[in-house]
Every structure is written in C-alpha cells, then in structure tokens.
Amino acid sequence: MKLPFDIKRLEELDPESHKFTLLALVGIIVLMTVAGLIAFFLALQGAEQTMVPEVTKLELTTALIKLQEKELYPRISLRFSSNPSDRGRVLEQRPPAGTIVKAGRRIFLTVSRGPAVNQVENYVGQTLDEVKIHLQTLFASTRPLLAIREPPVYIFDRAPAGTILEQKPVPGTEISGLTELVFLVSRGPEQARVKVPELQGLSIPEAIRRIEESGVAFAFSMRAPEGRERPGLVVSQMPAPGSLVAPDAPVSVLVSRPAPEKGMVAGLLEETLPVFPYLLKVTLTAQYPTGEKIVLLSAQHPGGLFSVPYVVPNNTVLILSAANRELFRREVRSE
Missing domain, CATH: 3.30.10.20 (Trypsin Inhibitor V; Chain A)
Incomplete structure (x- = not known):
C-alpha cells in the first residue's frame, strides 16, 4: 500500500506535527481496514432472501408477474397434458412454493402445451390396427383422450379386410375430454363358397x-x-x-x-x-x-x-x- 506521503519526511517535522501525522496515518489505516471488512461481509451475505410463491395452475403470464414481484426468474419447459383446459398453465414448479431462496434465483416451471391432439383426425381408409398403434404412440406419455369402442361394427365391403369405412365423431371434431371412436370396418368382399x-x-x-x-x-x-x-x-x-x-x-x-x-x-x-x-x-x-x-x-x-x-x-x-x-x-x- 502506498501512503500519501513520505515517512522519511516525518523526521524533519517538529514533535507536535510528528505526533499529529502519526495519528492521522493510524486513522487512515483503521478506516481502510473497517471498510474492507464491511465489503467482505456484505459480499458473504449476498442477495436478499425471499419466499417462492405458489404459481402452479396459473396462466403463464400471471405466474411470471408473481415471480417478478419476488425478484425471481423463470426457466420454462413445455410438455403435453391430457386436459385441454391446461394449455398455457403451469403444471409444476421447482423449488416448491414456500421455499426460502435468495433473490435472483431461477425457478423451473413446466408449462402445458395442451393435449397432443385437440381434434379428431380422419381415420377413414386406414386399417384398424394402424389406428390402434397410432393412438398408443400418441398418448404414450399422457392420459388417453381417444378410445376405440370394442368391438367395431364389421360389414362386407370391396375394401380390404380391416379397412375403416366410416367413423364417429367426424374428422375435425374438437376434443374436450375422453372421446369414444366408433368405427365401421370392412370384413372384405363377401367370399364365394x-x-x-x-x-x-x-x-x-x-x-x-x-x-x-x-x-x-x-x-x-x-x-x-x-x-x-x-x-x-x-x-x-x-x-x-x-x-x-x-x-x-x-x-x-x-x-x-x-x-x-x-x-x-x-x-x-x-x-x-x-x-x-x-x-x-x-x-x-x-x-x-x-x-x-x-x-x-x-x-x-x-x-x-x-x-x-x-x-x-x-x-x-x-x-x-x-x-x-x-x-x-x-x-x-x-x-
């Protein structure tokens, strides 16, 4: 540390000035030490602590406002859910509500993208086995929203056996919950004896x-x-x-x-x-x-x-x- 004056010049001062200068020097050193200690403890104390608010089931925009009020920042991931009304809402949060964290902490939010499918597709012309495999794949990670009524109705038709001829509900019908699919399926052409x-x-x-x-x-x-x-x-x-x-x-x-x-x-x-x-x-x-x-x-x-x-x-x-x-x-x- 470089002092604001040359110590060798103290010998040239009279005794009173010499004493005053030493006291000033000690005071400066003490003030600098105290200031350093204060800065050190402030750094250890870090940001102000706050409580994580409850944001699950809220619309994403509302959840972000609540986090911002607590000086918390979101990290968002999306996933499909089985309930159409959950689209855009927070499904999960981590850490949970009530946890005490420091301001500026990131809060992980899982937000619903809605169901994997929101309309009944057109299955006419596909085989029954193909549709079953498709639905199993579609709802592999969520609760199924479409179920096939068993057994389907079979009739003789020129279409290959197993082909879906008609369906209810019709394609494009909005899905608001568990929906049953009713199929009319070909048994193939009526065969001669x-x-x-x-x-x-x-x-x-x-x-x-x-x-x-x-x-x-x-x-x-x-x-x-x-x-x-x-x-x-x-x-x-x-x-x-x-x-x-x-x-x-x-x-x-x-x-x-x-x-x-x-x-x-x-x-x-x-x-x-x-x-x-x-x-x-x-x-x-x-x-x-x-x-x-x-x-x-x-x-x-x-x-x-x-x-x-x-x-x-x-x-x-x-x-x-x-x-x-x-x-x-x-x-x-x-x-």
Whole structure:
C-alpha cells in the first residue's frame, strides 16, 4: 500500500506535527481496514432472501408477474397434458412454493402445451390396427383422450379386410375430454363358397398342403389307428369331398396317430383363439432344438378352436401367429 506521503519526511517535522501525522496515518489505516471488512461481509451475505410463491395452475403470464414481484426468474419447459383446459398453465414448479431462496434465483416451471391432439383426425381408409398403434404412440406419455369402442361394427365391403369405412365423431371434431371412436370396418368382399378337397388317405403334411391350396377352414382331430388303418393318415372328413361350403365353415378332418419314432414327438395341437371378425392367415412355425425354424402350416382361419396335428423332433417349440402377431408358443416333448 502506498501512503500519501513520505515517512522519511516525518523526521524533519517538529514533535507536535510528528505526533499529529502519526495519528492521522493510524486513522487512515483503521478506516481502510473497517471498510474492507464491511465489503467482505456484505459480499458473504449476498442477495436478499425471499419466499417462492405458489404459481402452479396459473396462466403463464400471471405466474411470471408473481415471480417478478419476488425478484425471481423463470426457466420454462413445455410438455403435453391430457386436459385441454391446461394449455398455457403451469403444471409444476421447482423449488416448491414456500421455499426460502435468495433473490435472483431461477425457478423451473413446466408449462402445458395442451393435449397432443385437440381434434379428431380422419381415420377413414386406414386399417384398424394402424389406428390402434397410432393412438398408443400418441398418448404414450399422457392420459388417453381417444378410445376405440370394442368391438367395431364389421360389414362386407370391396375394401380390404380391416379397412375403416366410416367413423364417429367426424374428422375435425374438437376434443374436450375422453372421446369414444366408433368405427365401421370392412370384413372384405363377401367370399364365394369354396369346394371341399379330397383329404382321405393323405398323410398329415399332404392334407395340410391341400387345405392351404383350397382355402377351406379346418378342424383336426386324432385317434389311434383302428383295424387296418395306417398310422399318420386322414381316415375321414366331413363334409364330403366336392361339397361347397362357406370359407369360414371348418372341415372336420380325422387323422390316425402317427407311429412312434425315436427322437420325434407326435400329437394334436389344440388352442382356443379369439374369434376373428374376418378370416386371418395363421402360421404355425416349429422351432427345432437346433434353432432351425420350419413353417408347418399357413392357412386362413376364422378363429375359435384351432387344432392341427404335428410330428416334430422332441423339445420343439411350436409358435402360432396371426396378422404378424404371436398368439402363443408351446414346447412339445415326449412323455
């Protein structure tokens, strides 16, 4: 620190002046020390403290005014909410109301952007599965505002099966709360009757191939061979070959149980499926213990009772799927 005068010159002063000068010097040093201490403690004390006000559920402009009155500053993030009336309102604040903070502190506000969708969209021409996936994605993080009435109304139409033909409410309707969507859905063109193929005497794989080619529905059953019946063959069918039946009317097929083979397992896979609104292609896949996958059957099915015979390696997993969705899987093994 540079003093305002040269100390060496003090020796040239008379004793009285010398004493006065020393006292002045000490006073200056004391004042400077006190001023430094005051500035230090003021810096430690910082800004004035204030209480965070309650701003949740307020309009954003009102919330900002309340924060400004407390000399607090907002940091805003936006998110969708399920209630249309929440648009532009504060959903959350951090720190919460009542917290004591220093003036100038930033308060984090989450503000509603409103619902992810505020009008009913046009779903006509889309498939029912596409709309279901779309709605699940749309409301993945909020409470759903649109729900599909189950089951939809199905009618025969030239449009592909599963296509939405009509909807209520109409497109553009404002959404003010949970809204139910009512769809009129195509079952596809009304199909002509199909001819029942000749199955008796065929092996199980041959019978399955013939069913796939003809397009008839099916219902297999199995029993032990009787009399001179050979194992693993179709022993009877109903209706008779050449009959005309509706595509969703199952043809009953009785097969004799295949002969036992080492390392193989034979049986009848039976499962009750949901009744489909229209014929769906079902696929039965066998996943061998080696990991190899083989398609055993791929045919149209109306849903309900599903039954089909199989002859596969022991510990094979049978997987049934429809419309690209797995319905069930089952491991089969010899007893």
